[in-house]
Amino acid sequence: MVYFEDIAIGDGFDFGPLTVSREETVAFAAEFDPQPFHLSDEAAAQTHFGTLSASGWHTTALFMKMFVAEMQRQPGRQAASLGAMGVDELRWLRPLRPGDALHGRSEVIDKKASQSRPEMGIVRSKVTIFNQDDKPILTMIPIAMWRTRPAGL
Template sequence: MRHYGDITVGETEEYGAYEVTKDEIIEFGRKYDPQPFHTDEEAARNSYFGELVASGWHTASICMRLSVEMKQREGHEPENNLAGAGVDELRWHEPVKPGDVLRIRREVVDKRPVESETAGGYIDARIEGINQNDDVVISYVGKSLHGKR
């Protein structure tokens, strides 16, 4: 298990190959972001995007899934992540479309210790969601509290 003290600023990893489907774009859109360009192919063709696109919140959710999977995959030492502490600098750069395959790049950009019996400190990591064309589609700084040994 990797603890706060084991994580260094500058660490970078890439992981993932998540294919986004038309059906899940529509399902997520209907449930959480019911704008026509997320829920209706015909209406989407007449929108700014010209086609069906995923909600930015859907894209963020996929990146969260990939982040968790990255930390749990075989051969990767899991981190002692106690809790999420927020997100800063959230930006959607490019629309995500059906058939896009997303991966994430994570770089640790800051660490701050805390005085606690169990927590070592906060880790800030820049997350970029990248599609199959190497376009950054989303970026943000995820903040999390990590345990100590």
């Protein structure tokens, strides 16, 4: 298992790839963010987007899908993860377009032991999601909780 104590500032890993389809872009928007520029090229053509673009929330959900898939490939890491407390500095830098192939990078930027919960520590990471041209489309800083090493291990 990868405990809080095993994580160092600067540690990082890559995740993905994942390609987003037009159908899933429209389906997500229809259910969760039904703004016209997320639903049709015609409506998007009347905006600064120009063509259909995914909801930023869809982009964020795709980050989670790729990130968890990578965590599941590293069972010791996933077993020590206790969820997240939130996200700082979420930025959508470019539109996600149907057909874009995403990949990401997560790098630890800060960590501290919990003052009130000795069984966990807090890890902040800088996450960047890139498109197929290696242009960043999303950045954020998740605040994750990690299991500390039990006494005697």
